[in-house]
Amino acid sequence: MPLSSYSTQFERHANALTAAERAPRSVQFARFLDSGFPSRDEEHWHYTDLTALSDRSFEPEGQTAEALPQPLLDDADALVYLNGRLLSERGAADWHSDAAELPPPSRGVDALNAAFATGGLRLRLSQGERLTRPLQVVLISRSDAQPTMSHQRHVIELGDQAEATVLLDFVGDGGERLATHFFELRLGRGARLNLYRIQNEAAGGTLVARIDAKLSRDAKLNAVTVDLGAGLARHDLDINLAEAGAEADVAGLYAAQAGAHIDNLVRVVHSAAHCRSRMNVRGLVDERTKAIFNGKVLVQPGAQKTDSEQRIANLLLSRKAEVNAKPDLEIYADDVKCAHGATVGQLDQVALSYLRSRGIPKDVARGLLLRAFAIEILDRFDWPALRARVEANLHLPSELTTDFEP
């Protein structure tokens, strides 16, 4: 029977809870059983079918080695989670919570997550509070002997004028895994969040993550997202510009390895007048990878003077690569400025041959051109150590440090 392994796991999970804890979880799990995993028939899941997960069996508590897949960034405080459990922390104990804050009854993966979810990041800054150091949240999904699953719910709440830089660092390695992460972001008036989401899921892993952000008056969200790795990843970024003057700037890069399936859905809802949104996305899509990017901007009635722009550009690097990119615009106000566009192209062979004619080996020349394509997104990093790490992961030639003073 489909989903039976999940039922077995849920019973075990629920038995360990108090009756009061169990009730809302059971409601969520019933909703999950009712809807199942999303299939292609569902809106927003057109390119990613998770129904194959129905017959799988994942252990919620996988036994694994406790080693970091990569060192922490020196200049950040850190929380490190392994399969949903806090493994270690550095200067960030205050920002962890074991308890999960559950959403209203939902469906699909949301409901599955809510039924099992443990806590995770809970960053709450009061009015005017500023994080002095960036916060690196490492979310590792790993399995050794048995397929494992983990589900977490996270919260970031910035009070009025509060400021923070947060890195959501998704890492997956080894074997078959399922990880789901839901983030609630609340930005108070004039608050500012620099959010980095880096995903490096290895083959065999399935990652479903959603970030729901709500911005108050004059709040600003800078989001930089990078998808690497070879797993199956689905990311939703839902941004609600709820009050006037709110601003969201999303820069995205996907450059996955062979076998990867990367599905991004970024939605920005302009609910109030005088808000600004930017979406600038670049994709490098190589052999046997499938990349999907759906951008959507919805301008609600009354959201006059909306200023929005969506740009999606892709480089297809192989005949066997597949990309589906769609910018979408829905407008219910008449005094707005909205632009959108998507392109899919190939590496510039003339430029490649020019560089080679100067003695630069083909692979280096290719790397320089790929870097040139990605540079607009890389330049959005305001965190040199993280940028260097990402560039190394992209296997692009390092930045030229020799130059005349500008």
Add this chain to the structure above:
Amino acid sequence: MLEINNLHARVDDKEILKGLNLAIRPGEVHAIMGPNGAGKSTLSNVIAGREGYDVTSGEILFENQDLLALEPETRACEGIFLGFQYPVEIPGVSNMTLLKAAMNARRKHRGQDEIPPGDFLAWVRDRAKLVKIDPKMLSRGVNEGFSGGEKKRNEILQMLILEPRLMILDETDSGLDIDALKVVSDGINALRSPERSTVLVTHYQRLLDYVQPDFVHVLARGRIVKSGGPELAKELEEKGYGWLEAA
């Protein structure tokens, strides 16, 4: 230095070069002239190893090695430089990045260490003066936003920096005003030496007033149909190519 024997080459199934022969010794400057469509650019591109040019028979020997067996980047590292007729713009790859990558590729090819950054900057600054390019422009993307004349001067700058053994300049003079032509010619002349050879592909006598060739060849219908000294260029300027094409 360069020996071309019975070269046949195609572009898109169309035979452009039909049995071309040419020999260039160290220190010589050869001008190749000829009507449009004769195969001048094809010859330059075949020597440089550009993709899309199909050599169907014949051989090219560079310093006695089979040039056609080498990748374009290896040819460049061996000392061949092609100055393009239409230099490409590459936003996102700065001129400095290109120059440094090109220099270090060459050094690696020769088994040398990478150039120290200070030496590199000093060398670029020194060479940029010769072609009157503000070094600050080199922080920009390759040829990005450069005028036609600046692009050609930038080709010469790359050549001055990389110091090739064989310089091939494909219509580098076209579209240049007289001042730019002077700068470009000075750049070429600065590199002239007994060990270095030059091929000037040009339509006009004008460039040859500044860069004195040792030999002038007329390329027509895919072959060299006439060769001579500098006086041949003057003759062509007066009579055109018709009398040779008919021959």
